[in-house]
Amino acid sequence: MRARELLGAIGGAAVGVGVALVCAGSTEQQAEAGSSGGGRDAGAGSQLVAQAQRGQVAAPGLDEVEPMCALLTSCDRLPIPPALFPPDFPSCVKRMSDEMASPAAVKFSLTMRECGLKAESCAALRACALRGASPDACRGRGRQAVVGFCDVDGRALTCWHDEVLAVRDCTRGDEQCVVADGEATCALGACPDAGADAQRPRCSGSGRHLLRCERGKLESLDCAAFGLKCATDGDGEAGCATSGPPCAGGVKRCDGDMAVGCLNGHEVRVDCAAAGLTCAPSARAQAVGLCAAPPPAAGACDSSEPGRCDGDVIRYCHAGRPRSYSCAALGFHKCSAGKSGVRCGN
Numbered sequence: 001m002r003a004r005e006l007l008g009a010i011g012g013a014a015v016g017v018g019v020a021l022v023c024a025g026s027t028e029q030q031a032e033a034g035s036s037g038g039g040r041d042a043g044a045g046s047q048l049v050a051q052a053q054r055g056q057v058a059a060p061g062l063d064e065v066e067p068m069c070a071l072l073t074s075c076d077r078l079p080i081p082p083a084l085f086p087p088d089f090p091s092c093v094k095r096m097s098d099e100m101a102s103p104a105a106v107k108f109s110l111t112m113r114e115c116g117l118k119a120e121s122c123a124a125l126r127a128c129a130l131r132g133a134s135p136d137a138c139r140g141r142g143r144q145a146v147v148g149f150c151d152v153d154g155r156a157l158t159c160w161h162d163e164v165l166a167v168r169d170c171t172r173g174d175e176q177c178v179v180a181d182g183e184a185t186c187a188l189g190a191c192p193d194a195g196a197d198a199q200r201p202r203c204s205g206s207g208r209h210l211l212r213c214e215r216g217k218l219e220s221l222d223c224a225a226f227g228l229k230c231a232t233d234g235d236g237e238a239g240c241a242t243s244g245p246p247c248a249g250g251v252k253r254c255d256g257d258m259a260v261g262c263l264n265g266h267e268v269r270v271d272c273a274a275a276g277l278t279c280a281p282s283a284r285a286q287a288v289g290l291c292a293a294p295p296p297a298a299g300a301c302d303s304s305e306p307g308r309c310d311g312d313v314i315r316y317c318h319a320g321r322p323r324s325y326s327c328a329a330l331g332f333h334k335c336s337a338g339k340s341g342v343r344c345g346n
Contacts, residue, residue, distance in 0.1 A: 068117050
């Protein structure tokens, strides 16, 4: 775990594993032309994108989040930045449940959506997150420091002690891999301008990309890869947003079992019922994102209590309800408890 913990600490190398963060060209027009259609894939056919285009989020149930967190916290050599998830299983379940039941879920990591929620083994999760890169691609690299390089197929890889710690598929956004200051990234060219104003995020002419100049490159977040558009809110801040009605702040309201929140100046509707939750603004003690878990039939547990091992079963409290997860469900042989919390193991 040492290498993964280090990467999480340094932060910079943990940016954008398959989350459609792409670097644009020397002008905004080139950026739009170079990535028209969102590349060959860009997640355009995914359920997430289709929902985001309608300004909606379907919160995943615990039966989807728990297997994902069991893999994230237990599998080794994952090419996924550890900063994206905590090493403790109960903490992972809480963070992922909260984030994917919030308005920000419309721009949640595509790698986590496409790989984390669908993989049924460490091998499947690892292969999906590698995006076609060789698992041995970093052999002999990163012995002294975290380094980036471009593989023969144009992917941007981050390496540490022979391990692949991050992968970005530049070809997915019709871009090229370049190495700058030891970090591999996807780009088409240099920034068209300079100065403080270039550092401020802004929308491209088409409204497809969120643009910002960083280290001489015009970094671009392809909002369309998430089914979103780039928009400016009432404070003049640019960001990826839905096509929902304009809104302000973090105001929340309920429309039946739909929790309506605000992201970057536009409404997002979270389908609480999809995860067996409800919309109840007053039930903050049982909050899961914008949704709320129904009160337990009797004797709520304390969600702040750490999880524990019971044989190969993880027992923990989530939103006031006792939960258990069998590590054997994904082929793990035991539950392990340590300084970083509880997780499955072999």
